[in-house]
Amino acid sequence: MTPRLERITVPPFSEEIVICESWPHCDCVGDCPDAIRSPVVRRILIGMMAAVALIGAGLIYVGVRT
Incomplete structure (x- = not known):
């Protein structure tokens, strides 16, 4: 995905x-880094x-046991 x-x-x-497309918030002026890469x-x-998946699984486990 290139900007x-x-x-x-x-x-x-x-x-x-x-x-x-993010200018003026990015301040890159033509040299936009592709952050996700x-x-x-x-x-x-x-x-x-x-971490979110483990927390969710833990909450489901605690909910089922009670």
Whole structure:
């Protein structure tokens, strides 16, 4: 999944710059990192999903036993 890039001029009719769809919040100005492809972010995401699944399974187990 690559970010969509767009060419704009700020102010109008000035120098053209390339921005991503998250601009101005990302402050990347054309060099948008694809965060989900980062190995660290992927490991954190998988760890959090596993934690949520384990907590849910634990709650179901406690609910069934009582």
